[in-house]
Amino acid sequence: MRYRAFVIILAASLAGSTSVASARIKLAALPERERVEIQLDNGNYTLVEEERIVPLLKSGKANNMIDFSWSNTAIDKDSILFRPVAVREGDKFRPVKLIKLADGTEVPEVNVINVAYPPNENALVWEVYSAEACACKVRVSYLISNLTRTFEYRALADKKEKALTLRKYMVLHNYSGEDFLGAGVWAGFGPKFQKEINQLDDLKLLIKKFTDVPIDKTFTFDWYTHGALNPDKPLASKILMHYRLTNDEKHKMGEFPLQPGKVRIFIEDGHGGEAFLGEDWAALTPLDDTMKLYLGESRDIVCTRIIESNQRHNVRGNLYNQEIVIKYEIENFKDAPAKLRILEQLNRLGQEYSGNTHGDVEWEKGGKTSKEIRFDYEFGNAAPILLVDLPARPVDKDAKVEKVTIRFHVMLKNLWP
Amino acid sequence: MKHITTAIILTILAGLLLCPSAGLAKNVDLVTLPARDSVQLTIYNSEDLTLVKETRYVTFKKGVNKLQFSWANTLIDPTSVTFRPLEHKDDVELLDTVFPGQKPQHLIWNVESKFEGQVKVEVTYFTSGLTWKMDYVAITDPDETKMHFRGYVRVFNNSGEEYENANVRLIVGTINLVEKIAELAKRRGIPVPQPSAPVSSPLRLEAVHGIMEKAQRQSEGRAGAKAKEIIKEGLSEYFLFSVSGEETIPNGWSKRMQAVEARDVPFDIVYRMREFQYGPRPVRFFIWRNDAEHKLGDSPLPDGQVNLFRHKGDGADGLAFLARQQIRYVPIKAEIEINLGPDDLVVYETRRMGTERLNFHFHAVSGPPHEVVDGWDDRTNWVDTIRNYRTKPIKFELRRQWDGDVDYDSEVATTLFDYRTTETTFDIAARSKRQYPATVTVHFGTNAKQQRVKLKESAR
Numbered sequence: 001m002r003y004r005a006f007v008i009i010l011a012a013s014l015a016g017s018t019s020v021a022s023a024r025i026k027l028a029a030l031p032e033r034e035r036v037e038i039q040l041d042n043g044n045y046t047l048v049e050e051e052r053i054v055p056l057l058k059s060g061k062a063n064n065m066i067d068f069s070w071s072n073t074a075i076d077k078d079s080i081l082f083r084p085v086a087v088r089e090g091d092k093f094r095p096v097k098l099i100k101l102a103d104g105t106e107v108p109e110v111n112v113i114n115v116a117y118p119p120n121e122n123a124l125v126w127e128v129y130s131a132e133a134c135a136c137k138v139r140v141s142y143l144i145s146n147l148t149r150t151f152e153y154r155a156l157a158d159k160k161e162k163a164l165t166l167r168k169y170m171v172l173h174n175y176s177g178e179d180f181l182g183a184g185v186w187a188g189f190g191p192k193f194q195k196e197i198n199q200l201d202d203l204k205l206l207i208k209k210f211t212d213v214p215i216d217k218t219f220t221f222d223w224y225t226h227g228a229l230n231p232d233k234p235l236a237s238k239i240l241m242h243y244r245l246t247n248d249e250k251h252k253m254g255e256f257p258l259q260p261g262k263v264r265i266f267i268e269d270g271h272g273g274e275a276f277l278g279e280d281w282a283a284l285t286p287l288d289d290t291m292k293l294y295l296g297e298s299r300d301i302v303c304t305r306i307i308e309s310n311q312r313h314n315v316r317g318n319l320y321n322q323e324i325v326i327k328y329e330i331e332n333f334k335d336a337p338a339k340l341r342i343l344e345q346l347n348r349l350g351q352e353y354s355g356n357t358h359g360d361v362e363w364e365k366g367g368k369t370s371k372e373i374r375f376d377y378e379f380g381n382a383a384p385i386l387l388v389d390l391p392a393r394p395v396d397k398d399a400k401v402e403k404v405t406i407r408f409h410v411m412l413k414n415l416w417p
Numbered sequence: 418m419k420h421i422t423t424a425i426i427l428t429i430l431a432g433l434l435l436c437p438s439a440g441l442a443k444n445v446d447l448v449t450l451p452a453r454d455s456v457q458l459t460i461y462n463s464e465d466l467t468l469v470k471e472t473r474y475v476t477f478k479k480g481v482n483k484l485q486f487s488w489a490n491t492l493i494d495p496t497s498v499t500f501r502p503l504e505h506k507d508d509v510e511l512l513d514t515v516f517p518g519q520k521p522q523h524l525i526w527n528v529e530s531k532f533e534g535q536v537k538v539e540v541t542y543f544t545s546g547l548t549w550k551m552d553y554v555a556i557t558d559p560d561e562t563k564m565h566f567r568g569y570v571r572v573f574n575n576s577g578e579e580y581e582n583a584n585v586r587l588i589v590g591t592i593n594l595v596e597k598i599a600e601l602a603k604r605r606g607i608p609v610p611q612p613s614a615p616v617s618s619p620l621r622l623e624a625v626h627g628i629m630e631k632a633q634r635q636s637e638g639r640a641g642a643k644a645k646e647i648i649k650e651g652l653s654e655y656f657l658f659s660v661s662g663e664e665t666i667p668n669g670w671s672k673r674m675q676a677v678e679a680r681d682v683p684f685d686i687v688y689r690m691r692e693f694q695y696g697p698r699p700v701r702f703f704i705w706r707n708d709a710e711h712k713l714g715d716s717p718l719p720d721g722q723v724n725l726f727r728h729k730g731d732g733a734d735g736l737a738f739l740a741r742q743q744i745r746y747v748p749i750k751a752e753i754e755i756n757l758g759p760d761d762l763v764v765y766e767t768r769r770m771g772t773e774r775l776n777f778h779f780h781a782v783s784g785p786p787h788e789v790v791d792g793w794d795d796r797t798n799w800v801d802t803i804r805n806y807r808t809k810p811i812k813f814e815l816r817r818q819w820d821g822d823v824d825y826d827s828e829v830a831t832t833l834f835d836y837r838t839t840e841t842t843f844d845i846a847a848r849s850k851r852q853y854p855a856t857v858t859v860h861f862g863t864n865a866k867q868q869r870v871k872l873k874e875s876a877r
Contacts, residue, residue, distance in 0.1 A: 152496065161653055175518075193513075200518020206511075230745060232754070234694065241654050262595060264497070267653050274541070275459055275652055276468050278592040296463075296592040298654045300717070300748040310836040310869045333717075333748030335651065353868070393750055397709035401750045 036180060040149045041188025049141040056110065056130035063113060064130060069123035073177040074145035077117070082126050084110035086137040099131050110136050146175040149187065151261035153282065159268045161217055166210040166245070168258070172203040189256035213252045216244040220341045221303045224348040235305055239298045239340070245291045258285040263293055300333040301340065301390065308407065310353055315414070322354045322412040325368055330404045332390035342386040343379070344408060354415045366409030373406055451475055454537070457584040460547050460572065462719065463591040466598050467547040467576070471540045477509065477530040486540065487523040491577045492602035497543035500526050508532040545599040546576030549587050551676070551721030553744070559730030564684060568677030568718060570647065570658060574666040582663040589719040589746070590655030647676040649716035656717050679712035690765050691816045698759040699813065708750045718747040725755055762806040770798040778863050792863035801853040805845040813843045815853065822865040826873040827855040836869040
């Protein structure tokens with residue numbers, strides 16, 4: 001059921017009357033919608049653009065009055081635009097041109113003079129000047145509510161987790177009150193689609209498929225965020241597994257920013273099927289940024305954190321330095337090597353062993369820090385990330401897993417109670 | 418009586434092949450119901466989630482085909498449903514998926530096909546209501562030196578669907594889910610199936626037995642003589658346990674299958690005294706590894722309850738119950754520890770044998786002038802005694818935590834576990850006792866400069 005009436009009133013019969021209310025006599029002629037486009041590039045608003053061919057009479061004593069009304073559709077009245085774009089000449093259309101009036105001013109040959117809004121109605125009336133009688137192609141655009149889109153992703157990793165195929169879907173949700181048959185749909189990037197979407201329907205479309213996207217798989221240990229693993233292992237903590245995908249050309253993406261949405265990750269099982277690895281909400285990922293997806297915990301890497309020594313050195317008065325050596329004992333029970341990221345929140349460390357740190361801690365690395373640790377400062381200087389390479393568990397069935405022991409020697413400086 | 422309570426229907430709307438914009442015939446359903454050719458269940462234990470993979474044969478015409486997929490009385494997450502052709506992949510393309518607002522538990526695939534004829538397709542989706550868990554039974558010999566160790570998987574079906582002849586796979590691991598499947602399934606107005614009625618109705622039992630017998634006849638031809646093998650393989654951070662062959666698990670039922678078995682598994686016994694962790698009495702641990710040396714090591718061991726018994730060796734084949742404990746996931750080559758709790762035959766006592774105060778520090782105060790103590794040391798002699806009444810020698814580990822600025826001395830070799838915890842290990846002969854003396858000096862007030870234990874050279 002069509003919810004909108006788009007009516008043209010031939011105003012010539014109303015010569016001399018400037019009252020809009022008395023001119024709202026409906027004709028039976030309803031120009032059909034030539035085409036409609038739904039623009040979803042703005043995350044907060046949906047723009048609908050219709051194109052119609054409207055027959056106009058030559059403006060004489062009065063102009064053309066075009067009535068536009070709607071019901072049960074969530075159109076934003078203040079957003080409605082009427083734009084004459086072309087005029088038929090022969091069997092073709094040409095752009096609306098400027099004409100010179102008697103007083104020398106130039107105006108478009110088809111020109112919207114004003115818009116009137118009747119009270120208590122979902123309707124408006126355009127007063128349109130037309131230099132000649134013509135068939136005019138017009139665009140009517142408006143913002144519509146409850147016609148929204150969300151994004152979803154589906155990733156399929158190869159069994160070795162080296163690369164994945166990432167499919168990006170757009171899901172249209174049409175609760176606007178209007179059926180859109182054969183509408184052109186555009187998300188603001190990617191291809192345009194010609195689709196039918198009825199009222200109350202959801203429509204899921206594949207926007208883009210990225211293949212061979214390299215996977216950066218990481219394991220992260222963060223003592224102060226997750227705490228003890230369980231009462232049996234009070235000094236171990238969770239190891240979180242992430243896939244990190246970079247949105248750039250080098251990583252086979254980089255065509256447009258990736259909108260927020262749920263990402264479901266699957267893996268080839270080596271038998272022609274798939275298994276589900278996990279899902280996460282992806283944040284907006286601009287070009288050249290990294291999409292970080294948390295899949296779950298890795299229970300085959302165990303990291304135990306021990307405060308090996310804790311020493312205070314007086315500087316002057318009640319000013320002191322706190323020297324702490326943190327020992328990590330790490331076992332990798334996986335059959336592949338792994339890269340572990342240990343996040344040390346030094347502000348929390350300072351609060352635990354010194355009290356008030358009076359802001360971000362000042363610190364320096366001590367000589368007992370293991371040489372094999374590489375440092376990264378993705379989260380800033382007060383939360384360094386220690387990168388440690390772990391060997392795979394031994395292939396020999398009788399060999400035990402080697403416990404990798406590393407130390408982080410840190411001097412927290414210039415503290416006072 | 419049709420046993421399948423879920424109607425999962427694939428319907429081809431042939432009338433719309435040439436008129437994609439017709440907008441009518443949305444609800445015209447053909448009666449064609451392609452039977453499910455095969456079904457595979459991948460069940461996760463960390464979340465209420467099962468990935469169902471079905472294959473079916475669908476007849477396509479050239480052009481755009483509308484396939485309607487619908488379900489009832491089952492919790493399926495509509496956002497997870499996928500479709501892909503397994504044959505003629507270059508000729509069959511999924512254009513889009515419509516979720517009609519007027520018809521919950523339905524979706525329509527618009528599929529363009531250049532091929533006319535029957536095509537094998539795969540439909541996958543997430544469902545809820547199927548779970549599994551692991552449990553273990555360990556029985557030691559009377560001397561407590563070796564054990565017979567078995568692990569069982571138990572699959573529970575509360576999904577509302579009868580799964581006949583399904584290929585069952587179980588995933589070991591902790592995945593991340595941002596929305597529960599049962600909630601997603603409810604979002605488009607689907608009521609949650611209520612738990613099944615208790616299986617007390619004779620008619621119901623008869624019906625279920627009928628399903629299981631029929632499934633067995635179809636799948637095996639004759640009754641199996643031994644338990645099915647469960648094949649284990651790694652997949653990313655998870656492990657996949659695949660039950661060989663097919664299983665039938667009626668709705669409301671569960672099924673327990675043996676997944677792990679190892680005989681004559683050697684293990685160690687250790688006593689641990691850690692008041693801060695285990696309480697005031699020493700506790701006994703059985704420890705072994707998930708590796709080849711201990712007749713295991715094929716796969717990780719999932720979380721599960723262990724029931725530990727001992728053969729009494731009394732000739733009557735009787736068992737004594739030793740302990741029940743929930744174990745956490747055990748990777749390959751990692752240790753398994755079972756805490757049996759305190760042992761009445763091993764006793765630990767600690768005594769303070771004398772305290773002296775020394776190294777006083779004073780500060781002067783006025784009105785009238787005098788001195789007050791603001792720092793001192795407490796030196797205490799401790800003697801710990803461990804008595805072993807067992808008929809075997811034992812290994813005993815002692816850890817003690819000390820707060821404050823502490824100097825520690827002992828004639829027995831002692832190490833520091835961490836900055837405030839001392840650690841010592843003893844071997845104590847059968848039916849004997851052992852003493853552990855130590856001298857502990859704690860600095861108080863202005864004498865306290867640190868928060869750690871310092872070992873004297875003699876104790877190292």
